[in-house]
Amino acid sequence: MTASKSTTPPRDRRQRVQSASTGMVVLKGLASLGGRASLSALAKHVAENPAKVHRYLTSMVEEGLVDQDPATLQYCLGAVSIQIGLAAMRLADPIRVAEPALVRLRENLEMTCFIAVMGNKGPTIVRFEEPGLPVTLNVRVGSVLSLLWSATGRTFLSYLDDRNVETLAREELSHITPEQRSMLDAGDPIGKIKRDVQKSGLAVVKNTNLQGISAIALPIFDFSDRIAAVLTVLGPTGSFEASPSGPVAQAMRIEGSAISAALGHVA
Numbered sequence: 156m157t158a159s160k161s162t163t164p165p166r167d168r169r170q171r172v173q174s175a176s177t178g179m180v181v182l183k184g185l186a187s188l189g190g191r192a193s194l195s196a197l198a199k200h201v202a203e204n205p206a207k208v209h210r211y212l213t214s215m216v217e218e219g220l221v222d223q224d225p226a227t228l229q230y231c232l233g234a235v236s237i238q239i240g241l242a243a244m245r246l247a248d249p250i251r252v253a254e255p256a257l258v259r260l261r262e263n264l265e266m267t268c269f270i271a272v273m274g275n276k277g278p279t280i281v282r283f284e285e286p287g288l289p290v291t292l293n294v295r296v297g298s299v300l301s302l303l304w305s306a307t308g309r310t311f312l313s314y315l316d317d318r319n320v321e322t323l324a325r326e327e328l329s330h331i332t333p334e335q336r337s338m339l340d341a342g343d344p345i346g347k348i349k350r351d352v353q354k355s356g357l358a359v360v361k362n363t364n365l366q367g368i369s370a371i372a373l374p375i376f377d378f379s380d381r382i383a384a385v386l387t388v389l390g391p392t393g394s395f396e397a398s399p400s401g402p403v404a405q406a407m408r409i410e411g412s413a414i415s416a417a418l419g420h421v422a
Contacts, residue, residue: 177203181211182220182236191224191231243419249375249384250282252417256386256410257284264403266390267292270375271300271307273315277323278307278385292365292389303327303339303348305364306357306372307387312345313352314374314382321345338363355399357407361392369397371404373411378419386411 184201185192194212198205212230215221219235253270260268261284270282278300294300302308302324312324324345331339340347352358357373364370370389377383388403395403412422 177207178211178215181208182215185221185230185232186236191229193227193229197230240419249377249414249418253375253384253386253414254282256414257282260284260388260406260410261286264388264395264406266388266395266403268386268388269294269296271311271385271387272383273311273317273320274299277302278305278311280307281384292368294365301327301364303331303344304335304360306360306370306389307385308364309348309352309358309360310372310374310385310387311382313349313358357399357404359397359399359404361397365389367392369393369395371397371399371407373404373407375411376415376418376420380420383418386414 180201181197181203184197188197188200192200194205194209197212198208201208212221212223216223216230216233219233221236222231222233223229224231249272250270257268257270260266265286267283267285269280269284271278271280273279276299280294280296280298280300283296300307302312302320312320328344336344357371359369359371361369368389369392370387372385372387374382375384375386386407388407395401398404415422
């Protein structure tokens, strides 16, 4: 005797894909609302029928992706979602994530660009890209940059809330020449640097760290809204518009925002 075949047709592959897509929209919507929301608020946020959203949430609760607070009946991200997030954060290496952006900037702008992180001795270059006709520079991977005179250092100084960074900057300030002192604010040199960088969202220097070289640097943020690295582009002074509103700065903002987003940062 042969076994009877099921009369229920399998779901169409397209339907399964659409269901998965809708489920991801609901889950991402819950995350964008801070990880906790009522059914009505979540349904409104994702522009779906509450009954439909409820069906998806029920399935997610069964899988541990979502929990429901029995007191408030609000839904929140569950243990499995937290585990997925932690795994993603462990893989969120700013150097690895930024490499494609460095290559694009080098090719599109035909300028030298690099990524730096904050080391024990100061901002340290960890990834370096040069154009076909490189500018002769005395910086390479492993070079430690000035906190006061380099665009990279000024960006770290302005966004990294770390007492050690402030100490390094003040130590550097104590050894500058009278000529260098004249280039800084007389009353509050470090504070003025921070305010200027934070106002424009990036740092611009001309002929300060390297004679004849201008640079633009902007911060890369991680999921905790903390600066994780700094993206810098540099070239001969006068060969490009070294300003916060120029085309180089705009291209850097686009790439920098994408890198930060890949690290989990929400603007």
